[in-house]
Structures are given as C-alpha cells and as structure tokens.
Amino acid sequence: MQFDSQNIIVTGGTRGIGAGITESFLKAGATVIATYSGNDEAAKSFKVKMANFGEKLVLKKFNVASTSEVEAFFQDYEKNFSSLEVLVNNAGIRRDQIIPSMQESDWDAVIDINLKGTYNMTRFAVLAMMKNRYGRIINMSSVGGKLGLPGQANYAASKAGQIALSLSVSKEVAKRNITVNNVCPGFIETELLADLPEEQVKEYKSQVPMKRFGKVEDVAHAVLFFASRESSYITGTTLDVSGGL
Ligand code: NAP
DSSP states (O other): OOOTTOEEEETTTTSHHHHHHHHHHHHTTOEEEEEESSOHHHHHHHHHHTGGGGGGEEEEEOOTTOHHHHHHHHHHHHHHOSOOOEEEEOOOOOOOOOGGGOOHHHHHHHIIIIIIHHHHHHHHHHHHHHHHTOEEEEEEOOTHHHHOOTTOHHHHHHHHHHHHHHHHHHHHHGGGTEEEEEEEEOSBOSGGGTTSOHHHHHHHHHHSTTSSOBOHHHHHHHHHHHHSTTOTTOOSOEEEESTTO
16 A cells, blocks of 8 residues: 555544554655644654654644634645645544533534534545545544444544545545545544543453454554555445454
8 A cells, every 4th residue: 555646634643543544654655744733742742753754744733623724724735735635534532421411512522523623624625636536535433433332422423423424425526536434443542542440441441352452553554445546446434443342
C-alpha cells in the first residue's frame, strides 16, 4: 500500500489512534495534514518525533465542530495543495454518564465533535475530491456505536450516526470514484481510555475474546486498507478492529 504523491488529512492526527494513522501514511510516502484542536504540547512533540519526514507532515489547529473554522481550513488548504486524495475523520471525544445524569453540554459536545465534525469535514472534502474524480473517506466510528455500552448514549449515538452518514454519502459520491467507509475499533490503548478505573479495564478486557486491548497500529492498518487505490470497489461498509468483541 503506497501513497506517494497523495495528500491526506487526518483529523485528531497528532495523538492516539490518529497519530498512529498519520505515522503509517508518512511511512507509506504520503503528505499528511494532521489536525488537532487544543493540545499544542502533544502536537509539538509528535512533530519532533516525526522530524524525519520533514515537510511531509503539516499540522493544523482548528475545531472540527465549527463550520466556519472548517471552511477557513479548506480555503487555506486549496491555496497550498493541488489535490486531496484521502480524508480520515478520526477526531473524537467521550463524555460518559448514565442518561439521567448526562448534562446537555455533554450530549452536545460529543455529538458536535464526533458527528457534526464528520459532516463538516466530509462536506468540504467531497467538493475537493470531486474535482479530481477520486477520493477515499474513512470515518472512525466505534463498536460502541453498534453495541451501545452503558453510560455512552451520546457517544454511541454519535458513532452510529457516523455509520449512517457514511452509508448515505457513499451512495451520493460512488459515481465520482469516491469511497466512504467506516472503521470500528473496540478498546484501543490511548488516552481516550485513560480515565477508566482499573476494575472497569479488567472487566472490559475479560469481554474481549482476545483478552487484550488493541494497539493504534491495528487500527491504522485497517485505515490504510480502505485508503489504498486497490480498495476501489469497497464502499459503504464497516470493518471492526476489536479483537472479536
Ligand atoms: P485521543 O487519544 O483522545 O485523541 C483524540 C484526538 O482528537 C486528538 O488529536 C484531539 O486533539 C482531537 N480532537 C478532539 N476534539 C477535537 C475537535 N473538537 N476538533 C479537532 N480535533 C479534536 O482519542 P483516540 O483514542 O485516539 O480516538 C480517536 C478516534 O477513535 C475517536 O473518534 C474515538 O471515538 C475512536 N475510537 C477510539 C477507541 C479507543 O479505544 N481508543 C475505540 C473506538 C473508537 P487534541 O490533541 O488537540 O486534544
């Protein structure tokens, strides 16, 4: 899977799963625009870690939930890059709470970043991809969007929403040679799960048939598969990377 001369946007591409995806694309020859929203320190240290790739890694800071910030990002993108081959909608957050205690702000933040963020980025990316009649969009959903873990009504709804959005958009853009697919990770070792109590981690691990959490590289591999030129007849589908969960 080679991505030489391809331009790839990875939202939330400076930490966790997104950083793993960015690194895999860089190793496969791509230019990667990795975005983030607030953690400058993590972005800076990721850039230092990836120094070998020089100008092939570009960092951009904006909030995917803000339509005006996303629009400004794409206006700037078009001035600097002649094409967009791949978009990975990976930015996402969790704000878990059982439903009676779930505050409106927790509901809104998760839906805005995970689902509206995917809509915002996809909308502008499709316009850029249609010009070249080629594109690959990969949305980072979650098995949580299919299983519905307790305490995750907002998260599960946002992740199921991403799958539904992908199904619909995949049908709209298929004729233009643009594919839209989902990756559904199970439990992957990143900071997103850092707040889970030890007992809950044990409990979750016992539910995974492989009895361990996955690594960011496991998810990156699935993303590169969908993003490859060879995956030209695969669209509107979902691949679980979950150790059998
Ligand atoms: P993470 O380590 O918490 O990293 C999240 C990334 O998203 C960071 O780069 C963060 O930027 C960025 N981000 C957050 N809010 C944003 C916003 N409003 N605008 C732009 N970027 C924003 O998370 P992760 O575990 O790698 O998860 C990545 C994706 O995989 C998420 O969509 C998550 O739902 C999904 N997923 C994860 C797991 C898992 O077990 N880890 C399982 C299933 C699905 P900053 O660095 O600036 O904060």
